[in-house]
Amino acid sequence: MHNDEDKIPEQYKELLKKIEAIEKILGMSAIDKIVEDMETESEIVVSDEDLLITPRPEVTIKPKAYFKLAKHALTYANSNIPKREWVEIIGLLTGQMAKEGTPLEQVIVDDYWPVDQGDAISVEIVDQKVFTEIFHKKESTQFIIGWAHSHPSFTPFLSDDDFRTHLRYQTFWNKSIALVIDPLMISRDDYGLGVFRIDDDKQSYYKLSIEVEGLSTQASFESIDLFMKNEKEND
Ligand SMILES: [Zn+2]
Incomplete structure (x- = not known):
């Protein structure tokens, strides 16, 4: 011992x-x-x-990853475009594990890689070719830790299709995460995010606690709001 x-x-x-x-x-x-x-x-x-035991979220998202994801999601679904034209987006997450195997274990999301956008079915699956491409582009200390997609105005959760998709990610790596963003939910009090993982029994899933490192919801909302205003002006 x-x-x-x-x-x-x-x-x-x-x-x-x-x-x-x-x-x-x-x-x-x-x-x-x-x-x-x-x-x-x-x-x-x-x-x-x-x-003092500082609360540690199970998932830490770097601001760069969050902004890239929010930007991708908002570009295809926001209040300036008619709802019927909104589409979902999908991408991969790269990062690393910290303090693995201890109670302080954390998934660190370093980056988000936009892959595709379209209707719900077409964005379910990431092409193997794209997978390989991102695998080579990412930094060598990072690996593909999960995937992200959007639910414009229908809140972050795992649909049955999402569940099946994520089961494949977790078969590949048990600690894989599924990040869902509802771009219409982003506000001064809300990142609009949910991060999920499937239970060992493969029947249900649970929500992981998150933070966007060093950014309050208020600060990230202000930045995103500014970005959206600039986009609108450039149209
Ligand atoms: Zn979904």
Whole structure:
């Protein structure tokens, strides 16, 4: 067992330490042998600092990826064009995993690659050729971590077709994510996003917590709004 302890990432140890501190305050005993060796160094606690566990979303989306996706989705469905002309878009997501295999595990979405737009059926599947092309264009430290598509005005979720499509992505890589954007839902309080993954039983799916790194919904809305106004003027 001792060898396993060495493998625990630093930040995980940090988290355990904080949990231990909280347990002390709550009058509980140490949770696990793992924290035993830290016990000696932590005198009876505790500053507020020690109790801060920063919430970490399961998915961190880089602003570049978010803006590229929002732009693609909004170009084909926005309030300046008639609803009957709105179409869905699809693209691939590249990025990486952070702190894999720990409670702090995160999917980092570094980039979005527009692939296609059209009616719901035609955007379901990404051509193998495009897949390979993006695989070679992306940075070598990144890999294809999932796909994204839009639901203009019908909210982010996985339809039956989306579910089947995503099952293929997860067969390929179990931690693949399906990102759905409703461009009409983007507002000062909402990124208009949902990120999903299928459960192990392959019968249902769940929603992952997200952040757009360093960007409030307010700030991203202002930027997107400005972009849309410029687009309109250039028409
Ligand atoms: Zn869909």
